[in-house]
Amino acid sequence: MVKHKAYLRSTRRLFIKHLLRLLSISAIFIVTVSLISGLGDVEGDIKKSINASYQEDVLHDLTIRGPSIELANIKEALEGEQKIEEIDKIETYYTFDTRVEEGSNFANRAVFRDLSNQTIDKLELLEGNWPKNENEVVVERSTKDIKERKIGDVINVMINPDFLPFPTMINNVKVVGVVKNPTMVILRNEPSDYYQDEDNRYINEVVYFDSSKYTSPFLYATVSALNISIKNRTIFDSFNEAYRDKIDVIKGRIEEIAKSVHATNYQIVTLNECYSLVSLDMYAEKVGTLAMIFIIFFILIAILVIYSTMSRLLDEERSSMAVLKTLGYSNLAISARYIAYVIVAGLVGVAISVFPSRLVSGLILNAFNIQYAMKEISLPVVGNYFFMLSGAIVLLSTILTFIKSMRTANYKPIELLTPRAPKPGKRVLIERIKPFWKRLSFKYKSTFRNVFFFKGRLAMTILSIMSATVLVFASFGLLNNANVMEGFESLRIITIMLLAFSAALCALVIYNITNINISERTREIATLMVLGYRNNEVTGYVYREIYILTAIGAILGLPAGVGFLVFVFDYIGVFELSNVEWWSYLVSPILTFVFALLATRLLHMKIVKTDMNESLKVLE
Amino acid sequence: MSFLELKNVVKEYKSGEGICRALNNVNFTSESKEFVVVLGPSGAGKTTLLNLLGGMDTVTGGEIILDHKKISRFNKKQLTELRRHHIGFVFQFYNLMPNLTALENVELATEINRDALNPMKILSLVGLKNRASHFPAQLSGGEQQRVSIARAIAKNPKMLLCDEPTGALDYKTGKMILRLLYDISKKKKKLVIVVTHNQALKQMADRVIEIKNGEIIKNYQNRHIKPIEDIEW
Numbered sequence: 001m002v003k004h005k006a007y008l009r010s011t012r013r014l015f016i017k018h019l020l021r022l023l024s025i026s027a028i029f030i031v032t033v034s035l036i037s038g039l040g041d042v043e044g045d046i047k048k049s050i051n052a053s054y055q056e057d058v059l060h061d062l063t064i065r066g067p068s069i070e071l072a073n074i075k076e077a078l079e080g081e082q083k084i085e086e087i088d089k090i091e092t093y094y095t096f097d098t099r100v101e102e103g104s105n106f107a108n109r110a111v112f113r114d115l116s117n118q119t120i121d122k123l124e125l126l127e128g129n130w131p132k133n134e135n136e137v138v139v140e141r142s143t144k145d146i147k148e149r150k151i152g153d154v155i156n157v158m159i160n161p162d163f164l165p166f167p168t169m170i171n172n173v174k175v176v177g178v179v180k181n182p183t184m185v186i187l188r189n190e191p192s193d194y195y196q197d198e199d200n201r202y203i204n205e206v207v208y209f210d211s212s213k214y215t216s217p218f219l220y221a222t223v224s225a226l227n228i229s230i231k232n233r234t235i236f237d238s239f240n241e242a243y244r245d246k247i248d249v250i251k252g253r254i255e256e257i258a259k260s261v262h263a264t265n266y267q268i269v270t271l272n273e274c275y276s277l278v279s280l281d282m283y284a285e286k287v288g289t290l291a292m293i294f295i296i297f298f299i300l301i302a303i304l305v306i307y308s309t310m311s312r313l314l315d316e317e318r319s320s321m322a323v324l325k326t327l328g329y330s331n332l333a334i335s336a337r338y339i340a341y342v343i344v345a346g347l348v349g350v351a352i353s354v355f356p357s358r359l360v361s362g363l364i365l366n367a368f369n370i371q372y373a374m375k376e377i378s379l380p381v382v383g384n385y386f387f388m389l390s391g392a393i394v395l396l397s398t399i400l401t402f403i404k405s406m407r408t409a410n411y412k413p414i415e416l417l418t419p420r421a422p423k424p425g426k427r428v429l430i431e432r433i434k435p436f437w438k439r440l441s442f443k444y445k446s447t448f449r450n451v452f453f454f455k456g457r458l459a460m461t462i463l464s465i466m467s468a469t470v471l472v473f474a475s476f477g478l479l480n481n482a483n484v485m486e487g488f489e490s491l492r493i494i495t496i497m498l499l500a501f502s503a504a505l506c507a508l509v510i511y512n513i514t515n516i517n518i519s520e521r522t523r524e525i526a527t528l529m530v531l532g533y534r535n536n537e538v539t540g541y542v543y544r545e546i547y548i549l550t551a552i553g554a555i556l557g558l559p560a561g562v563g564f565l566v567f568v569f570d571y572i573g574v575f576e577l578s579n580v581e582w583w584s585y586l587v588s589p590i591l592t593f594v595f596a597l598l599a600t601r602l603l604h605m606k607i608v609k610t611d612m613n614e615s616l617k618v619l620e
Numbered sequence: 621m622s623f624l625e626l627k628n629v630v631k632e633y634k635s636g637e638g639i640c641r642a643l644n645n646v647n648f649t650s651e652s653k654e655f656v657v658v659l660g661p662s663g664a665g666k667t668t669l670l671n672l673l674g675g676m677d678t679v680t681g682g683e684i685i686l687d688h689k690k691i692s693r694f695n696k697k698q699l700t701e702l703r704r705h706h707i708g709f710v711f712q713f714y715n716l717m718p719n720l721t722a723l724e725n726v727e728l729a730t731e732i733n734r735d736a737l738n739p740m741k742i743l744s745l746v747g748l749k750n751r752a753s754h755f756p757a758q759l760s761g762g763e764q765q766r767v768s769i770a771r772a773i774a775k776n777p778k779m780l781l782c783d784e785p786t787g788a789l790d791y792k793t794g795k796m797i798l799r800l801l802y803d804i805s806k807k808k809k810k811l812v813i814v815v816t817h818n819q820a821l822k823q824m825a826d827r828v829i830e831i832k833n834g835e836i837i838k839n840y841q842n843r844h845i846k847p848i849e850d851i852e853w
Contacts, residue, residue, distance in 0.1 A: 616783055
């Protein structure tokens with residue numbers, strides 16, 4: 001009982017003494033989990049929205065276009081004896097794209113559909129009413145390309161596509177409503193149907209007539225389209241392979257039927273070729289791939305930093321561990337303290353990350369909405385990836401801490417009480433250059449030895465700073481590439497977000513390293529103070545090491561960053577290294593160094609306020 | 621005027637809601653080249669006294685005068701300069717920089733000092749000439765404490781403050797260290813103040829100051845100084 005009290009008290013003291021470190025581990029969890037779970041959710045959320053639209057708006061799976069007579073025959077066959085079991089509904093409509101004027105890049109579209117009985121590609125009425133007679137129309141909502149029409153506008157519609165022998169004018173129709181076509185999600189460069197062979201022909205206006213109210217016979221003598229939907233709609237999962245295969249099979253069978261009714265001038269376009277939706281899906285996948293690379297990289301860095309933080313904590317805790325060991329506690333009981341420490345830090349971080357991670361994915365989805373009008377879906381409070389990713393990162397940190405603490409606890413108490421010191425006679429390389437070494441003052445000698453003695457620690461520190469610089473540089477590189485891609489405003493926002501989180505992680509990594517360096521040196525700092533070292537001389541003792549390590553890490557981060565970017569660009573198949581601006585190479589290491597300056601400034605008081613009595617304390 | 625004078629020194633700490641008086645009206649004087657032993661049980665105020673003498677803390681009341689300077693009136697910067705140039709400190713746990721060799725640890729103090737002595741000569745003086753290039757981890761406890769003493773005296777300080785200098789050492793090594801400190805006070809003409817709870821040490825001191833509950837209960841000159849080698853405990 002008495003023993004346990006002591007155990008609990010010393011554990012509480014562990015948390016209090018290393019509170020700043022616990023908080024900085026939590027902060028690393030927050031930055032990492034918020035970004036990676038937010039990033040991880042983006043692709044899934046977009047696909048979810050595509051799926052929702054496919055189900056709720058009943059997107060067409062195939063469209064057959066061609067002369068009205070041929071299509072009428074195909075439709076009759078499909079509805080009659082040659083029925084394809086998988087097909088659910090067939091809807092006829094008429095669509096005409098007309099150049100705005102000779103040589104223009106834009107086309108106006110006139111669509112005649114049974115608006116009162118829509119079964120496929122259901123238009124959403126955003127404002128106004130549906131047409132009540134043949135003099136009323138609804139128009140597609142305005143986008144960056146599609147011009148704005150107001151309810152009440154009276155317009156003239158010219159129908160003069162290339163395949164019609166003469167133009168038809170439909171004058172004085174009144175706009176009574178504004179709609180959104182679920183297949184037109186892109187807000188710029190929605191391509192025109194009939195000019196796909198010519199580059200850059202975009203839709204400038206869409207006017208929908210209600211074909212059930214329209215009596216003019218010209219329609220039925222021309223070209224029409226059949227929208228076809230399939231029955232088993234659950235097979236669709238954002239253009240997955242099973243769906244594509246299935247549609248290809250159905251397409252093949254329709255072609256056979258067309259042959260049997262002697263149709264030759266038709267054309268089948270599947271949903272897989274719907275420019276808007278497919279480009280959204282592909283863009284989401286690209287962002288998803290990019291996200292995955294960054295997620296893995298962020299996890300690796302976070303784990304590295306948390307592990308090195310914990311193993312340095314364990315080094316500082318050797319004497320406490322020795323005391324507990326002599327009191328008869330098992331290795332497991334001793335390790336439990338540190339497991340608890342890292343789990344508490346992790347859970348605090350994870351709990352705080354719930355909201356920001358949703359914010360991240362929300363902001364990225366908003367960025368997508370600059371280019372695409374996605375169907376709105378309700379997102380769960382906690383993202384899909386949240387538990388998986390945060391669980392993985394907490395678990396990994398815990399396991400690594402457990403291994404390290406068990407290994408440390410396994411030493412005999414007396415071994416734990418002997419401070420870890422350089423091996424006898426060991427010298428750093430520069431010491432062999434005698435004339436140089438002799439001239440160095442103690443401060444530099446000490447710094448060089450600190451830097452190079454503990455190779456494992458050195459490697460971990462430099463690797464952390466290097467990786468953080470890689471992230472910052474890679475984000476700048478992506479930003480530069482996003483800048484040259486026209487019309488990809490959303491990409492810029494995504495990369496800016498990446499940059500912000502990379503910078504935050506970089507700052508935290510360096511802050512954490514500085515904080516650890518100070519806390520490991522408390523006794524040395526107090527001793528220097530007793531010896532009469534002035535404040536700036538004492539802080540210099542810690543800072544020099546930080547600056548040297550940061551400089552090494554930041555500079556090594558550049559070639560590593562280039563390598564990383566080349567890999568990323570190669571993997572996602574877009575962007576080029578040549579687009580990375582020269583200043584990115586400069587700013588990234590400088591930023592890393594600025595973070596080191598900030599961290600040392602922030603922790604300045606911690607050093608200066610060190611109690612000189614620390615130097616008198618009994619070695620625990 | 622004596623070399624070191626303490627007049628009505630009071631030191632109070634805030635403890636929780638109340639105030640704790642660690643030192644109450646402490647008065648004593650001593651001369652340079654004196655070997656002073658401050659005795660007392662733990663919690664008596666020994667460390668507080670040491671902190672005040674060493675310029676690591678400031679008095680709540682009273683005065684401390686060292687070599688005609690009222691150090692109790694010094695501000696933080698002046699205290700740093702005082703420690704830098706005039707105070708040598710020997711710690712119970714040596715407090716050597718683990719990544720500096722014995723010689724470099726001495727240089728640590730001399731580098732910032734105006735009238736420092738030659739570090740190598742001082743190392744020879746404490747008998748560590750051959751160990752100069754060893755790291756603390758390669759030295760025994762006694763050797764480490766000798767480095768610590770060398771570091772303190774290489775500054776050529778006015779006063780050498782030693783906090784339980786033998787506390788972490790075995791009996792024989794402890795005696796050797798005390799001999800070294802005693803010789804320094806005599807040969808180098810330094811005021812050496814040793815704080816300890818070891819009653820036996822009063823036999824070797826020029827002056828004995830005993831504290832209890834923050835007050836001096838005895839302060840006398842020792843007429844029958846015994847060499848350390850003859851003291852047993």
